[in-house]
Amino acid sequence: MQAPGPDQLLEMYAAMLRVRLFEERARELYAGGRIPGFIHLSVGQEAVAVGVCAALRRDDYLLSTHRGHGHLIAKGGSLRSLMAELYGKATGCCRGKGGSMHIADASVGYLGANGVLTAGCVLAPGVGLSIQMRKTDQVVVAVFGDGAANRGPFHEGVNLAALWRAPAVFVCENNRWASTTAQAVSTAGGSIAGRAAGYGIPGVTVDGNDVLAVFEACTQAVARARRGEGPSLVEARTIRWLGHYEGDPQLYRGKDEVAEGRSRDPVAHLRQILEERTLLDAADAERVEAAVRDEIDDAVAFAEASPLPDARSAFEDLFAHYPWRD
Amino acid sequence: MATVEYAAALNLALREEMRRDPRVYVIGEDIVLGVPFGVTKGLAEEFGPERVLNAPISEAAIVGSALGAAMTGLRPVVDMHFADFVTCAMDEVANQIAKSRYMFGGQVDCPLVLRMPYGIGKSAGGHHSNSVEGWFINIPGLKVCIPSTPRDARGLLKTAIRDPDPVMVFEHRGLYRAVGEVPEEEELIPLGSADVKRAGSDVTVIATARMVHAALEAAELLAREGISAEVVDPRSLVPLDREALAGSVAKTHRVVIAEEGPMRGSAGAWLAWVVTEECFDDLDAPIARVAGPNVPIPFSPPLEAACTPDSEAVAAACRRVLK
């Protein structure tokens, strides 16, 4: 495998920062009442989103989760239409019908966040079948949480993808918790990656706070998929810094875990690598950050200025073919 | 009488039944801390982890294991977390739970309860907002109740737990913080007993759960216009208190049926048929229905509002049948 070059590393850094700062901004906006509904943020988990997506092309597919803003950003989706969707505006990527938990951006192969856990795992073999039948060399990645891994569709999806040698990568974003429930008390055997053996596919566990480790594992899995050798399973172990959802009192865990997460900050980690390789100095870092902040300001301004959807649009988009009669 | 929230009334029912019957246990995701609605809060402290089972995210196994336990002598109460996720255990509900007793020729009882937090509100989006009670009345073998007040919630849940058959309890998530009076003493409310929530003489509004409250608001509005609306809450859809519905219609001769879920193929559609069957000669106007439109629930507040039937819609329907 070729190690990422300087440009790619710098791109990854900008992407990590984009996710981090977007999520922090979303948090403020939510607290300020600008964003309706519920939001699940991925602060602390940026290395998974960015490591996975850096191994993908724009035309590859990604099936995401309820904690999906970072995945969409890392896949190259528009911050404007993402932010507008969180606001419930007509200009949002789903015209306000989806919201945080249901963002989707087909233009970058992002086939949806999902309000139903593990749903993507059974869609993945079908996307893989489509890739095979259309004879493209695309790849599909299904991301799911440690909690989601305990639903049946995980097993059905991995088995079918393995049987079909589908060009799929299953990525478990293991942040130790499923809402209030620790992975340790909900998952027999402990390892998600270890399940790969049962399906005869490669399974690896990586440090999900190390973007290069995630990138390397995913690059290998993606290359294998593109070669037509079938799916792989990657378990990325990471730490969620914030609550399960915004507003979560987090009665189920102590502060040390978040402290541990912060001490292994994935963004700072990559920055340190870049500095060590003299690819980035303080002035560069400031420039990158300022540019990302501008992008986010622009997205917020766009969302703020956009109109709410007309109530009538609630009755559009249900079917491709109209008029429909009830 | 004590004034308590709907969620607390359900919690009380669970405590009372767990104290009374050691076979009763509760199972679901994040129920030890009572997330997200607080209904199961504190149960683990009183009854211990053996009877308050925090399950992995494995809906099929949560619901399926409940049936296994019920067929062999226990009385599980499943917390579905959000009713929407019953789809992840649909075979267990529709084929296994609903049919086992019947297909075994009556050899086993399946005494289990599925608590179904459901309904629209707060921009929860298309996967956390659905009113799915209508799906289950179409499955023979399931009893379905749908309480609108804390008192009904407690009394019906207790009855459901003691029932020898599978009972689904639909709890509207917009009602969990609603307060109402609950008797200090034990109270069991039988399945199949409707309740007149407001007496009236001009029009009968048959409404369930959150729509009972919308109907009561509508009745206030209508009273100012000189229209007297009677609000009847069936409280359970299976079994159904046909006599109570017919009794009200015999008095008012006009009917509005209000529910939150989509219009097509719904509980309200079934109720409309029952009223037609029972009361055709009493009706002075076609039955009017208030329900959600036949679309998934959208996220954005103005879109969600456009899909949320409210008191205005109920009042308008009443005026229509009285024209």
Ligand SMILES: Cc1ncc(C[n+]2csc(CCOP(=O)(O)OP(=O)(O)O)c2C)c(N)n1
């Ligand atoms: C099928 C299903 N069951 C339950 C839920 C409710 N729920 C939403 S997120 C969540 C925890 C998910 O944990 P995990 O998969 O580890 O993802 P994380 O939140 O940690 O990113 C639960 C139980 C759901 N959305 N879908």
Ligand SMILES: [Mg+2]
């Ligand atoms: Mg998790």
